[in-house]
Structure formats: structure tokens, C-alpha cells
Amino acid sequence: MSGIPPGPAGRAAVLCGVGGHLPERVVSNAELSARLETTDEWITTRTGIRNRRAAAPGEATSDLAVEAGRRALRAAGGEPADTVLVATVTPDRRCPATAPLVAARLGLTGAAAFDVSAVCTGFLYGLATAAGLIAAGVSERTLLIGADVYSSIVDPNDRTNAILFGDGAGAVVLRAGSADEPGAVGHFDLGSDGGAEEAILIAAGGSRSPVTEHTPRADRHFAMRGKEVYRHAVTRMTASAQATLAAAGWRPDDVDHLVAHQANLRILHSVADGLGVGRERCARHLTDVGNTGAASIPLALDDAHASGALTPGARVLLTGFGGGLTWGSCALRWPDLSPATGRRRAGGKDRR
Numbered sequence: 001m002s003g004i005p006p007g008p009a010g011r012a013a014v015l016c017g018v019g020g021h022l023p024e025r026v027v028s029n030a031e032l033s034a035r036l037e038t039t040d041e042w043i044t045t046r047t048g049i050r051n052r053r054a055a056a057p058g059e060a061t062s063d064l065a066v067e068a069g070r071r072a073l074r075a076a077g078g079e080p081a082d083t084v085l086v087a088t089v090t091p092d093r094r095c096p097a098t099a100p101l102v103a104a105r106l107g108l109t110g111a112a113a114f115d116v117s118a119v120c121t122g123f124l125y126g127l128a129t130a131a132g133l134i135a136a137g138v139s140e141r142t143l144l145i146g147a148d149v150y151s152s153i154v155d156p157n158d159r160t161n162a163i164l165f166g167d168g169a170g171a172v173v174l175r176a177g178s179a180d181e182p183g184a185v186g187h188f189d190l191g192s193d194g195g196a197e198e199a200i201l202i203a204a205g206g207s208r209s210p211v212t213e214h215t216p217r218a219d220r221h222f223a224m225r226g227k228e229v230y231r232h233a234v235t236r237m238t239a240s241a242q243a244t245l246a247a248a249g250w251r252p253d254d255v256d257h258l259v260a261h262q263a264n265l266r267i268l269h270s271v272a273d274g275l276g277v278g279r280e281r282c283a284r285h286l287t288d289v290g291n292t293g294a295a296s297i298p299l300a301l302d303d304a305h306a307s308g309a310l311t312p313g314a315r316v317l318l319t320g321f322g323g324g325l326t327w328g329s330c331a332l333r334w335p336d337l338s339p340a341t342g343r344r345r346a347g348g349k350d351r352r
């Protein structure tokens with residue numbers, strides 16, 4: 001599926017704030033190597049990841065989402081949002097959605113609030129949803145948060161997945177504006193293939209197979225066919241990003257920043273090579289935080305913005321891939337935002 005046309009008189013969603021939040025605890029490759037059959041060298045060369053963050057016991061997705069959302073709202077000038085979307089596959093509870101709770105904790109009771117479930121593509125699906133709601137005049141200002149606590153679904157003894165995933169939340173604020181101003185989000189490509197559902201899944205715990213005392217341990221945890229997913233990730237993100245480039249009328253050389261879902265550095269490089277975008281223009285936030293699921297793209301944006309890498313007017317191409325299978329891409333010109341969003345960074349320094 002491609003393209004969300006601008007609404008009446010070119011009305012469109014415009015990105016006006018970004019923020020992020022990571023839990024305090026850093027889990028290094030050395031720590032994982034001490035308790036799993038793996039090594040820093042294997043993890044670094046196969047994935048590019050050196051550290052990831054882990055939520056504290058009792059720290060839930062909404063706790064991270066509220067902090068990220070608060071920072072994005074503040075960065076956007078502090079005006080309240082009328083809509084709150086939370087992209088996640090690790091909601092606080094199976095029922096209800098996490099977004100209404102996040103809205104209430106941000107002082108936004110009364111706002112429309114719901115979760116978006118598209119695994120690691122959740123942020124891009126949420127962005128397209130927010131863009132549609134704003135273009136249609138249903139929302140004036142939407143807070144979109146990508147947040148996941150993968151440590152709650154990954155088996156800590158599963159060396160393949162425990163090394164990849166980290167916890168975190170990233171957020172953006174979108175306001176009603178016009179399609180021709182910097183920050184306008186408008187060129188999208190979204191897709192899915194449910195025929196490959198089993199490549200990434202938690203087998204038990206849904207209506208198909210509720211958890212009982214007989215449910216095997218493996219079926220209660222996140223499972224991924226790594227090699228198969230790797231191939232799909234490269235192919236789908238490359239094709240989706242190409243479709244978005246074509247819709248936006250951009251050539252690969254026009255792309256200043258490629259912000260792809262932060263799953264594996266080798267995947268990022270393959271996508272960049274496939275698109276003809278130089279690897280040096282590729283965000284690589286995963287080195288510090290691993291794969292943070294739906295949080296990965298907004299956290300990478302927040303990191304690039306905070307470091308000054310994203311300058312006003314820069315052409316940014318977002319692309320993501322995840323379970324479902326799902327994929328999606330979006331092109332935007334970076335808006336002129338306030339200088340730093342104040343995410344707590346590695347080493348515990350708060351930039352605000």
C-alpha cells in the first residue's frame with residue numbers, strides 16, 4: 001500500500017517534537033558472555049551490538065512510554081495532544097491497551113488513545129495512522145510512542161534472541177500543518193505477509209493457544225527464525241524504501257539520513273547498499289541499545305537529533321520490518337526543532 005494523500009487544502013501531519021527514554025541498566029556483551037554460550041566477538045561481528053538496556057523488575061512498557069512521551073511533548077512546546085498512539089507488542093496487560101493509561105499519566109485524560117500492533121514495524125504503522133487521522137481532520141495533535149520491553153518476552157537463556165533485544169521507548173509529536181512544510185510526513189509504503197507468520201512469534205498466550213500448565217516453556221517466549229527473518233528484512237526494507245523514494249521523487253543520492261529498523265548492522269549495510277545510499281548515511285543507534293522493537297526508529301531519530309546529525313531540511317528516509325510479517329517506509333524533510341530533547345544517555349547524563 002502506498003501513499004497517504006494530503007487532506008483538504010494540503011493539510012498534513014507535521015513532526016514537531018521527538019523524545020526518548022531508556023531504562024538505567026546497561027547489559028553489555030561481556031555480561032551476556034559470562035552467563036550464555038556466546039562471546040563479545042560473535043555478537044559484535046554478527047550484529048554490531050555492544051550494549052542494550054534492561055527494564056528494572058516491575059518497570060513496564062507504560063513507564064518507559066510516559067517518559068519518552070513527556071520529553072517529546074515538552075520538545076514540541078508543551079501543548080497537549082488530543083490523540084495518543086502506543087506502538088508495542090509488550091503492552092502492560094493483554095487487556096486493555098496501554099495507550100489510555102499512558103495518556104492519563106501524561107495528563108491527557110479524554111484524548112483518543114489506542115495501541116498499534118505491528119511488531120518492529122509498529123512505529124511506521126503508527127506514523128501512517130497518525131498522518132491519516134490528522135489529514136482527515138480527526139486529530140489536531142497526536143503523540144505517537146514506540147515502546148517495548150522485550151526483556152518481558154525473550155527467554156533470558158535463549159542466546160540467539162537475548163543478545164539482540166533491548167528495552168526502550170521513543171516518541172514523536174505530530175501537529176496539523178501543510179504538506180509542503182519541513183517535517184510533513186506524507187509518502188508512505190506499508191505492507192504485510194501473514195503467510196510467514198511463524199517466522200517471528202510467541203506461540204502461546206493468544207486465543208489460538210491460551211497458556212495452560214502444560215504449555216512448553218519455549219512456546220511462552222518470543223521465537224524468531226533468524227536466518228529467514230534476516231533475508232526478509234533486507235529484501236522487504238529495500239523494496240519498501242525504493243517504493244517510497246519513487247513516491248517522494250527522490251534519488252538515492254538525495255537521502256541525507258537512512259533510519260532503518262535497528263535489527264542488525266549487517267542488515268542495515270545490506271539495505272543501504274541495495275538502495276545505493278552510502279553506509280555513512282545510515283543511523284546505527286543499535287550499537288548502544290540493540291533492537292528495541294517499535295522504539296527503534298524513534299529512538300534512532302532522537303539520538304541523531306540530539307547529536308546534531310539531523311539538521312533542518314535534511315532528507316530522511318525511514319524504513320522498518322518486523323513480525324507479521326510487516327514492513328513500511330516513510331520519507332520526510334527534517335523540521336527545525338528545538339536543539340535537544342534531553343534523553344538520558346549512556347553514562348546517565350541527562351542533556352536537559
Ligand code: UT7
Nearest residue numbers: 037038042046120159160163226227229230233263264322
Ligand atoms: O526485529 C525483527 C527483525 N529481526 C531481525 O532482523 C534479526 C534477523 N536475524 C539476525 O540478525 C541473524 O540471523 C542472527 C543475529 C539472529 C543470527 O546471525 P547469523 O549470522 O544468521 O547466525 P546463524 O543463525 O546462521 O548461526 C550461526 C551459528 C550457529 O551455529 P552452527 O549451527 O553454525 O554450529 C548458531 O547456533 O552461530 C550460532 N549462534 C551463536 N553463537 C554464539 C547463534 N546465536 C549465537 C550466539 N553466540 N549468541
